[in-house]
Amino acid sequence: MKIIENGTVTSPIGFFGAGAHVGIKKEKKDLALIYSQVDAKAVGTFTQNIVKAAPVLWDKMIVENYDHARVVAINSGVANACTGDEGLICNEQFAKSVADCFNVEKEEVLICSTGVIGKQLPMDKIITGIPKVKQLLSDNQEAGVIVAQSIMTTDTMPKHLAVEIEIDNKIVTLGACCKGSGMIHPNMATMLGFITTDCNISKALLNKALKEVIQDTFNMVSVDRDTSTNDTVLLLANGLADNKEIVDENEDYNTFKEALYYVNEYLAKAIAGDGEGATKLLEIQVLGANSIKQAKVIAKSVCTSPLVKTAVYGNDANWGRLLCAMGYSGEEFNPYDVDLSIESEFGCLQLVTKGMATDYDEQIATKILSSSEVKAIINLHNGECKATAWGCDLTYDYIKINADYRS
């Protein structure tokens, strides 16, 4: 697998991107388009929140009932959630306007929205904006980066990548972008993520690969334990790499799935590391669990504890808070079997052996925690299963960003 430097959703053959400011937000880019030159099989995963935004309901209907899609249109600034029937009508009008502009059916258009909950979409700005953004479409790298920029809300940086693999002697490319960075605790999907590929693969396997990979990547990220109303990951495959269609779970499928995993994990970690106000990416590895579920539940419990997150922000090796968060996770384990280490670019240090403190040096622990990427490795000595969760520290800036988000 080869990483494409500065790669993005426009890296695979036949995918075009564009983004611009059309007036939904004050001044930042707020409308983006991803366009496939030919029909692309489309699959997706969506929020499990009971309160689902209008575009989530639309996209779910499309990927479950239609073979393919051509365009993804994304606005930032307004989430079109809790907007009732009017929200549904606006969303469909949004899809129809894009479809008309591209001369395709509205059922070939996927819509994503992100921003404030409870406000209606400013349809006039969107309708006049669509042709302007369409004119900017390009398949070059810059256009793909602009897509990643246009979907940002409180993100501090665009998040995108692309990788190349070889399947059936053909170069197959996967490109992707996503946005965070608050209300992030995905359940079957995350805020907004878009993955394009020119791979030729059956829709059933495309769907299977995405669903499986999501469980260990986006679904293991949490910024603030708030599962959003708009979580969506879309994966489009247009087949233009011209490989023989993948229709079995063979080696080609595994190669594709591995690349998809890499892309998803990269984006998931990027979202956690750029969580609202975050100064650090926090990775919690749980080993020696008696089931994957046990490992995941404990990893997530530690990763989402406000007291763990503030201790990490303060470079404070307050390991008791990690054990405490493990203890209230709901999973059974023996605290006096637990080993715990921390690790970063500055070294590795065992803090806990069999549930109790080692004679570790606090200064060394503080140094290790002062990195911008910090791992805690927990061994339950209770089995062979493991899981990893990603999160971030909880800081003054999280409060600042969220105490007055709407003004």
Add this chain to the structure above:
Amino acid sequence: MKIIENGTVTSPIGFFGAGAHVGIKKEKKDLALIYSQVDAKAVGTFTQNIVKAAPVLWDKMIVENYDHARVVAINSGVANACTGDEGLICNEQFAKSVADCFNVEKEEVLICSTGVIGKQLPMDKIITGIPKVKQLLSDNQEAGVIVAQSIMTTDTMPKHLAVEIEIDNKIVTLGACCKGSGMIHPNMATMLGFITTDCNISKALLNKALKEVIQDTFNMVSVDRDTSTNDTVLLLANGLADNKEIVDENEDYNTFKEALYYVNEYLAKAIAGDGEGATKLLEIQVLGANSIKQAKVIAKSVCTSPLVKTAVYGNDANWGRLLCAMGYSGEEFNPYDVDLSIESEFGCLQLVTKGMATDYDEQIATKILSSSEVKAIINLHNGECKATAWGCDLTYDYIKINADYRS
């Protein structure tokens, strides 16, 4: 029921209190005693965290196996959690030292600890401290207030009260104190709470009353969703009010239970309002639920959402975050049936009707939210059940307190 001004654990007949600095913490009071002149029936509720502190295991054993207690000894500064066999031995030594000093059995002594997890108790300071604190014992009000002060960690104020009721033509008094204020998300109990009463009541009914009342009071409080390793509420009844023993669930029992409920709710709200860094008490009422469980789960989900808590801090009526937190609670409901109002000393305002924004005035909403006690009232229009949860806002000071708690 009569509220006793500045009442506390020494208000009921025959209860004595004392507290002092014995060197566990740098300079603040860190050791307290509550003593009953005669045998007191003792019941308790304890943390459900798998990781249980040594004193929790001890007290649980005592209230389950012994008829009565005489002394409660409480230290702050060190939690005696994650301390292994040495922690258990220290705890028993603590109980034995208190017992020797009072000339009672160690099984008549209940122990509570609160503070840093993972450190051993400084036994020398505790053992030399016990007789010094015992000398200060008094049944006056001031002594009871000192108990409330001595158990504080990050609390900004002592929390205590007492009430009088009449049972069997006798005056019966209940006194209580507790401490918060971080790692607060009680599950069957809260951090530390102590209730004394001179009521004459059977142990079985004393236990039943406490367990039932806890469900709707302490167990509905959350500061940070972190269920502590040390949560304990103890209730001691010494019978000195001389009423005929309550042995049936009759009117007297109900009078007692009502007073107990009042005391518990008062303390629960005091803990929430004095949550670490909090500027506001947040009360979430859920009405019209199809079960009490549904009402409780939704109320707690809203009350613990970081995004709700930061919006409340910012006086921002960002109601979409409340609906979002309801939606990921795990309970089924129809978002388009939901009504939502906010209320405080500055008025009441309906923000949401049938899941969508009313045409409310943001300035009025901000004014209502600027109070130090804010309520949100959610009606699911889905049944007749209701529940209330208490929490607080999430502020810069929560981060400040917790980023470097141990130094």
